Amino acid sequence: MKMKILAFGIIADITGKSEWTIENIQHTDELKKHLENLFPRLKNMKYAIAVNLLITNGNFELTDGTTVALMPPFSGG
Amino acid sequence: MKMKILAFGIIADITGKSEWTIENIQHTDELKKHLENLFPRLKNMKYAIAVNLLITNGNFELTDGTTVALMPPFSGG
């Protein structure tokens, strides 16, 4: 089970990369814990998680081939 | 005692002129009566009267040298 991770804005600065692959993570809460262990600065960050282009609310199950995006608050316009 | 009359829009169509002089009329109510006698179509018209650039409310005394404007509803823009 593989998923693609995309990081944007300040999150890509913290993770040092904007796109990578992870394996065997079951849901978004587990992913958050995993990432916050690797990148402790994420613990204090406000960010949304989109799964296959849709912003998630609460914990969300991940399946093979999904794309997960880590998105800090938007600042376009 | 002379006053300048200005007519705009459909009012100038009705009066057939856009600028003329009148004499010896004391206030705006008298002016309206005078004009409506000359141009009966004005009786059914909605129009505002400005004296020296200011729109009048109610009856307004006229003095020598004033400019009176007859203004149908605005339709600019």
Next chain:
Amino acid sequence: MSEKKIKKVFIEGAISPSCIADSIAKHSTKKDIGAHSIFLGQVRNDVINDKEVKAIEYTAYNEMAEEKFHEIRETAFEKYSLTCMHIYHSLGRVNSGEISLFVFTSSKHRKDAMEVCSYIVNRIKEEAPVWGKEIFEDESYIWKQNTP
């Protein structure tokens, strides 16, 4: 007349897109501006009693209108946080599809720019002594009535 400086609002004929572009371009040196709001009034080819409007011919009580535009301008600057504002209104003939009113407001933030633009347009429609004559293909006409 008082001595206050009155900005020229009326221009003869239609307002061209390139005039609008020039106005926008001039603001690139005002780097504290974050938001511009623009309103453009365009002449519609309404069909009235089976005849199509080909143009509107605008006349105004110029002296009173310039005073009114000045007053609207002053009040807008008092009521809103505003960096720049420009108003241009056509006089004379403007064909359908062409632009006869150009209101341009600029502020630090979007809310001010958009609210004040709408405020100004509404006041112009209601209070500026300007009259539009809707001219049909056969050169007959009716006097325009603004929708509230």
Next chain:
Amino acid sequence: MSEKKIKKVFIEGAISPSCIADSIAKHSTKKDIGAHSIFLGQVRNDVINDKEVKAIEYTAYNEMAEEKFHEIRETAFEKYSLTCMHIYHSLGRVNSGEISLFVFTSSKHRKDAMEVCSYIVNRIKEEAPVWGKEIFEDESYIWKQNTP
């Protein structure tokens, strides 16, 4: 992805005044339009910790943003009486004083055009996955935060 046609929103670098003029000029053939409302976002030279912003560099989650712009577009046409709408947003570097957002709405009457323009701009600011990096003279940067 569904098969719906998605209009291109993102353009590389600043939006030029002449591009805006072209957009306006194209609408002169749509003679049922009576009112255009335009919003322009311009990059400010804010001073943050004594350093002046020279440019904003925009990045986006393109695929999601295009979907979001499409959804905003569809909803705007459902909610308002609207003849035309166009949205352009910059990606990459836009210098202070230059334009990075262009929203253009057209309707028969002014109220619709102005209300829908404001609706669209607010939704873009809140919901479009776009990020601005404010770059200072020395090329250091901070990530931009939008005011609500």
